[in-house]
Amino acid sequence: MPSLSLQRFALLGLPNFRWFFTGQLVSLLGSSMAPVALAFAVLNASGSTGDLGIVVTARMVPLLGFLLLGGAVADRFPRRTVLLLANLGSGVTQGGVAALLLTGSYSLGPIAALSLLNGVLDAFTTPALRGVLPQLVDRDRLRQANPLLGSMRNATKILGPSLSGVLVVAFGGGPAIAFDALTFLLAALCLARLSLTDRMPAARGTGMLTSLREGWTEFRRIRWVWTVALSFCVINLVQVGTWQILGPSLTKQVSGEAAWGFVLSARGVGLLLTSALMYRVTVRHLLRLGQSVTALGALPLLALGAGLHAPWLIAAAFVAGLGSSVVGIGWDTSLQEHVPAEVLSRVSSFDDLLSYLAIPIGQLSVGPLAHAFGGFRVATAAGVVYAVAAVAPLASAAVRRLPHGDPEPDGATPAASVTTGAR
Known part of the structure; x- marks a missing residue:
């Protein structure tokens, strides 16, 4: 029987899983940095905790409002396509936030609007992510794949905020948000390399x-x-x-x-x-x-x-x-x-x-x-x-x-x- 380390290597040796893992790694690293960077950027630009509350709420409300639609879309259309478009969209919206901050053009309205769009995109990303893993690995490897992804996710939660804090202190919140935008685009490139056969006949035949x-x-x-x-x-x-x-x-x-x-x-x-x-x-x-x-x-x-x-x-x-x-x-x-x-x-x-x-x-x-x-x-x-x-x-x-x-x-x-x- 192969050793556990060899089994892990074999899992990462699967091209589809390797591209997915890499895309998630860069995306989650950027996402773990973004809240710290955005909080300090908004506070420094506006001096108002009220502005920060509006920006955070603007992201949460559409996430709740569109989650069910996101789940239906992920069951109706190829999940790779849903994730690819959502990551591209998130890269564009986060890039817009970064551009406003880097150019000193902070305004609550545009920042809140871009955060709202990010929340909508999150609502489509979350259900599709949970649904796509069994397309990448056999069911008997799910108990290896999920802990491996969990280890990566938890590592980014530890590293990301600290790295973001360093960037904010050294360069300001704008560059950290720009890095988050870049990670979404890199994740989209990784998702584009996936080769999957999507068949959702039950969902596609209904309204x-x-x-x-x-x-x-x-x-x-x-x-x-x-x-x-x-x-x-x-x-x-x-x-x-x-x-x-x-x-x-x-x-x-x-x-x-x-x-x-x-x-x-x-x-x-x-x-x-x-x-x-x-x-x-x-x-x-x-x-x-x-x-x-x-x-x-x-x-x-x-x-x-x-x-x-x-x-x-x-x-x-x-x-x-x-x-x-x-x-x-x-x-x-x-x-x-x-x-x-x-x-x-x-x-x-x-x-x-x-x-x-x-x-x-x-x-x-x-x-x-x-x-x-x-x-x-x-x-x-x-x-x-x-x-x-x-x-x-x-x-x-x-x-x-x-x-x-x-x-x-x-x-x-x-x-x-x-x-x-x-x-």
């Missing part, structure tokens, strides 16, 4: 509204999908706003400003280590394992709520990162193995929409709740709710018993047997 209804019907039909999706809707509701808004504030009160950066880095290291480990292990019930370790994500919230000092909070964030990586790999692989290929992007878009909708609600609610009850109490309550929501899906036999590589309990045909792939 768009009918296609959306079919996706919703499939999403509701597969019990383990909507059960886990509801769980993460609750998790995002209590976690994202608490972590992003209260996290820095409460950490500063207890341990000082510098501690928060170490906390975020520790979580990133945990993500990277586990994604590398997942490449080397085989788990029969991957979804069950993922849901079990999801509860580890509650630890940093509970540590915040308890007012623990930096070493304990850093350790909690590291452990949470270990669990989060398992969850992401387990979820992507389970969807790709068990959801029919011709509806995979639509089912994924309903899952993503349900999860993303909860984020702005939580972000808007956490401030008033902290004012009414105190930040430490809100963080503690969020940690408790997070833990309960994480393990609740394990009460369902469909979640506990979903195996590796076999048809899922509700009878869906494995993705790899429906077409030549997806994602």
Whole structure:
């Protein structure tokens, strides 16, 4: 039997996967740099946090509004083409933002409009990405491909923000945004090298509204999908706003400003280590394992709520990162193995929409709740709710018993047997 290192080399030796991996590497590196660069560029140019809030919101709203359409399009048309056009469009829009910043022509309206277009393009990219991987590798290699992609993704999350910070300090936000635009164009070139056979007969023979209804019907039909999706809707509701808004504030009160950066880095290291480990292990019930370790994500919230000092909070964030990586790999692989290929992007878009909708609600609610009850109490309550929501899906036999590589309990045909792939 070949060694694991040779298996990994063989996976990267597949031309389609190698081009996809390279394109994702450069694109994600640029995308991980962009938020830091854009935040400082807008703040430096406008001096207004209100402008920054408008720009961020302008990107999120169309992402939510067009996700379902993006899923239907990715199931209806060749996913390589969808990704190619979306990356080209993102390169152009980010290039426009960079041009405004580099020429000193900052204006809120054009920047917000370009951010809105970026959000629309993201809505088409996300479902297509999850659907195209099974077209690149055989189903028995999905459990190697997803951890490998996860390791790369998590590495860019660690490297990208730091690199962006250096560029912003040395040259300003414009060059960093310009680099992001270039990475989208390079990713498009890599996608253009893919050689795939796209067949989506079920989606192409129907109207768009009918296609959306079919996706919703499939999403509701597969019990383990909507059960886990509801769980993460609750998790995002209590976690994202608490972590992003209260996290820095409460950490500063207890341990000082510098501690928060170490906390975020520790979580990133945990993500990277586990994604590398997942490449080397085989788990029969991957979804069950993922849901079990999801509860580890509650630890940093509970540590915040308890007012623990930096070493304990850093350790909690590291452990949470270990669990989060398992969850992401387990979820992507389970969807790709068990959801029919011709509806995979639509089912994924309903899952993503349900999860993303909860984020702005939580972000808007956490401030008033902290004012009414105190930040430490809100963080503690969020940690408790997070833990309960994480393990609740394990009460369902469909979640506990979903195996590796076999048809899922509700009878869906494995993705790899429906077409030549997806994602």
